[in-house]
Amino acid sequence: MTNKVGAYDWNQAVHPETNAANDFKLNDEQADVYRKLGFGAVLTQQPDGIARGTAALVTLATAGHRENEVILTERAAAGFSFDKGSSTQNYPGSLMGSIALLRQTYLDADWYKRNPGKEQNLSLQAWQDQRNLPQIFEVANKLNALRADKLGDEFKTQYIIKGRGDEYQRIADIKATGASFVISLNYPTLTTWTTCTMPHAFRWRN
Known part of the structure; x- marks a missing residue:
C-alpha cells in the first residue's frame, strides 16, 4: 500500500492530483536557454511517475516577474509514462506491470465515475477531471510509443x-x-x- 497520507490512489506511481503549477518556480537562467532557441513559452511538468498529473503552460519572459505573472494556463495537459519514477513500492516492477496498472486505473476511474458517493478518492477524481485535457505520454523508445497508442485505443484516448x-x-x-x-x-x-x-x-x- 502507499505511504502517501490522504484519500489518494493505492499506488504511489499514480498521482494525477499533482499540479505542476503548485510547485513551479522561476528559473531565468534556464528560461534564457529556451528564449535563445526562439521559444516564448514552455509546458512544464513533474517528470515523475506513471500518472504524472497536470502540466502548466508558462511564458519564458521571466525577468522581473513573479510566478503568478508568467503562468498562462494552470492545467494545460495531463502526463503519463511507463516509468514508475520515485515510487518506493515494488509494484510495478516491469513494463508489463506498468501497462497493467494503467489499465486498472482507467477501469477504477470509470467505476468511480459510475458510483458517486461510494468513496472519496482524490486521485481518481483528478484523473476524471483531466480526461478532456491533451494527454501527453512520454516513452523511452519506438516500441513503447506503439504500446502507449494501443493502450490509448483501448480506452478511447x-x-x-x-x-x-x-x-x-x-x-x-x-x-x-x-x-x-x-x-x-x-x-x-x-x-x-x-x-x-x-x-x-x-x-x-x-
Whole structure:
C-alpha cells in the first residue's frame, strides 16, 4: 500500500492530483536557454511517475516577474509514462506491470465515475477531471510509443506521444497510430558512406 497520507490512489506511481503549477518556480537562467532557441513559452511538468498529473503552460519572459505573472494556463495537459519514477513500492516492477496498472486505473476511474458517493478518492477524481485535457505520454523508445497508442485505443484516448527520436525506424507503424508526436530537435549524427577504390567495398566515417 502507499505511504502517501490522504484519500489518494493505492499506488504511489499514480498521482494525477499533482499540479505542476503548485510547485513551479522561476528559473531565468534556464528560461534564457529556451528564449535563445526562439521559444516564448514552455509546458512544464513533474517528470515523475506513471500518472504524472497536470502540466502548466508558462511564458519564458521571466525577468522581473513573479510566478503568478508568467503562468498562462494552470492545467494545460495531463502526463503519463511507463516509468514508475520515485515510487518506493515494488509494484510495478516491469513494463508489463506498468501497462497493467494503467489499465486498472482507467477501469477504477470509470467505476468511480459510475458510483458517486461510494468513496472519496482524490486521485481518481483528478484523473476524471483531466480526461478532456491533451494527454501527453512520454516513452523511452519506438516500441513503447506503439504500446502507449494501443493502450490509448483501448480506452478511447488519443495520446500525444513524447518520443525519443527513433520513431523513424518503424515509420509505417508510427504513422498508422494517427498520434501527434513531440520529438527532440537534437537529431542523431548521421553516418556517411564513401566508396573505396576496391570494387564492392565501402568505408564509413562519422
